[in-house]
Amino acid sequence: MRTLDTEILVIGSGAGGASTAARLAAAGRQVVVVEEGPWVDPDAIEPFSLEEMVAKYRHHGSSAALGNPPIAYAEGRCVGGSTEVNSGLWHRLPPALAEEWRRTYQIEAFTPDVLDGYAELIEADQGVSYVPAAPPTSSALLERGATKLGWRSVEFPRVFRYDAAGRGTKQTMARTLVPKAVAAGSTIMPGCRVLKLVGRGSRITGARCRATRPDGTPEDLLVRAEHVFVCGGAIQSPALLQRSGIRRGIGGGLKLHPTIKIAARFPHPVDHDDVPMHRITEFAPNLTIGGSASRRAHVALALADSGALDPEALADWEHVSVYYAAIRSEGAGRVVAVPGVASPLVTYRLTEADVSRLARGLVHLGEALLAAGATELVPSVIGAPTVRRVEELAPWWDAVTRTQSNLMTVHLTSSIRMGETRDRTGTDSFGRVWGYENLRVNDASLLPDAPGVNPQAAIMTIAARNAEQFLAST
Template sequence: MTTRTALDGLVAALLADDGRSAWPAAVPRRLGDMLAAMPGSARTGMRLAAAAVDAYACTRTGRRLHALTPAAREDVLSAMGGRAALLPFLDAVKVPVLLAAATERMLHSPQPRHPAPREDPPLLCVPSERWPDRSTADAVVVGSGAGGAMAARTLARAGMRVLVLEEGRHWTTAEFARRPPLERFTELYRGGGATVALGNPPILLPVGRAVGGTTVVNSGTCYRTPARVLARWCDSFGVALAEPALFDARLDEVERTLQVAPQSTDVLGGNGRLALQGADRLGWHATPLRRNAPGCRGSCQCVVGCPSGAKQSVQLSVLPDACSAGARIVTRARVQRILVETDRPGEPRACGVAVQRPDGTVFEILAPLVVVAAGALHTPALLRRSGLGRHPRLGRNLAVHPAVSVAGRFPHPVSGSPAVLQSVGIEELHADGILLEATAPPPGMGSFVLPGVGRELRAELEGAEHLATLGAMIADQSPGRVLGRSHPLPYYNLTPDDGRRLLRALHAMAEVLFAAGAVEVLTGIPTAPRVRTMPQLADVLAEAPVRRLHLSAFHPTGTAAMGADPAAFPVDPYGSLRGVRGVTVADGSLLPSCPGVNPQITIMAAALSVAEEVLRRDGV
């Protein structure tokens, strides 16, 4: 038995491949390409799972899965699915298969023709292979995402010689337009999108890796930092930069840069319109989301790079300004460590960075200022590798937005017209830390997993245009941590209170869908995947363990938090890392608690604040 044959058989069984359609036969190859981009542990796990199902088929029928008839293959999976303990296993296996299957089905269908994408503004990007072994700068910025881009622009505009280091590569809008979504997905996300926070339960935690960071692959939703959050940061944690009037001015600047505005209704799509309709019938507050996507064409591919160039991720909006002011971006550059010297007894100071190219060779950039903006998962690891991770709270205080999705089936098609990936926000429960958003990701790329196996799953996939999806995220109370030096290892346990809020969110989303006219709601709960009434859902939720939900999480923050108390916060209230001079943190790590909303413009405003503080402190 070969692993490839086992994987082929598993895909054929899950998708009820009877040879009558061309696209299912192409899924194993697509799946193999996707697994190749993932960490070794994910590849091994998927292949072992396929081998285990194949072994079960042999035990039950005496034949391998790929050698069985379509009906016999389905009988094998149905027998497995009849055992409650195996349902989570089967659903976990379905996730990558659905990603590959939805892509192949899309490619085998007629595709709408879109206008040519906008031309990108120029960037001064140099691959690390062409960068010299020794160079100098006034400031090095590690990371080109929301925080790093804003810090780089601010420092460069003040006349500093700025180098931005990015581990990923530069993607153009034209590349996004011509490559299938799944191919972009596996390259734009770290580990092919398979980053997982270990814990109870393990939670998928996808983060981007490209020039522009996660802003390239987020939804474009731009919530301002809630006033109650700023008040807490300022009053409870002593973060003077979070003083509401001051921070609001920074948010205004970020919104101008990103051209943030309410999403126009012409591309809300069926999901968004149904969310507004359902919320209105319930008397709940809902509105089109504010987004950084002027002229959005509704391609609904934000999470794999906007193919029209409408979404103003920072490689289109902030980094071009930084480069116009003289900054340069070195791509495919992994920072090994921050270089430190001691010019006075007991007072270490940063003097640059050591950086690794893809071929393993190392170059150095000497600079008196290092701005760390590698993200909440990678910033603690970099500081530890550099010998700067001694503060006991570094890597702790990890906050994320745990998320869950449901889908409603409607008698009429929902998708098919231009649509925004995240279109409408429902804030009825926001005071309790629950935010509902209408979502319409590319097929197979959402956190929602279609129910069933075999013919049932195939029918769900082929009837997906009748589904409207809602997603909910909660402001967590379950602080996790990031371990590791070479590679970060996030660890996160969901608290019972957060679990109850996720169930409450699921209940609320079903209310909206039924109010909008859904004939059934797909719950995402393996043991009870469908309900037709709210009382039926209430019974299901009363028995449903939260850890059986399909959970994902987004927006990691807080792992190098800023605050006034030196014992509680690794970073001072102005963004400087304690214990060393010349190191400033300017990413989501800074945020002292969960912001409760999509955090991009909060992170950018914080980075702007700390970069301006550097200029003020150094008299630039």
């Protein structure tokens, strides 16, 4: 087996991994980043296309947390991780939530000034901005619906930079922090999956990997390292630790934002190139309303989720846009590595209150879309009536059931919580795995709960904070 030696091994190159690698490399540390997915030139593939799903998503975009109901979820799997496929919406961790987490899990150095300090640096570095011109129609419609109803709505900034002509480019990790880490001397190895961590007692000595040679053939590789950061995301990180025999506080308590959708038809065409940057925040943080990618395939999927895809409904798909209501859920899930199987078993249990909250979200979303001028609403609930007038929304309260609702999520967190309360966490306040001297987690897994907002900002802020603490302590 080929071996490679490094001071620091970072596993995964998404929001958490790229943030970790760039900071450690800039401080002069020797870093190797291994990434299971391929390197895909960020300009090579059209965003939100089917080709993107095949090239950049794990399982081509279709994974599911089993339960009643099952919840479909998606993860990126390429250099840059999920930041390559996401919408780039940026929302700092709400201070009240950070304070609640600090108290509940006794997280050290987790005050608003610490977190805001890192968030400001990241925002200046990455380029977080508002659309320089008028927002796209799909976004303006949400704002219009909210205004008509007297509800709060907000335009969210995104991790985008704009040129003089107003053309925006999403600042994904493959465009920003991965090249920065490489420029500072790091090595990035795409197509290299860590199968298992190896070690002795309380020290990890390295990782057994399945790598890809330049000619495309597989090879076994052992990366030996003095320090290891696991940054595979909230599903893959706990699975890797469990495969390596590390189970205490690992994989339970998975959180996500369950999401229910409506395909809304308007009397006029709606743009489909971008994703709405407006959100209705009237019911936040427990319920938020926003818009999804709405290419032809997304519209087809959303219509199919109603249980009856009429081919004619797709004929004027340019008039249809997909919107969603997402909740903070009381329920929780588990990630369990299954011996001999590459992918872990993921389960999630919604509570009755979650189901009620989803019904409320669907009805409020319907109200907003009708107020915005939609002429027909098809919800992602099998057998629920198509709605054309506000008086017709009432049956949706009962239609949202465990057996009939098609739910999904793209926000997964909390499978390895951080904090000093050892009985409720998997790591200390800075991501060091309990019982190990040189093993750290630094990704979405660490967030003690689903944040109720898009998580990338919180993940990158916490990852930067933890990397600095590592630099100061080693």
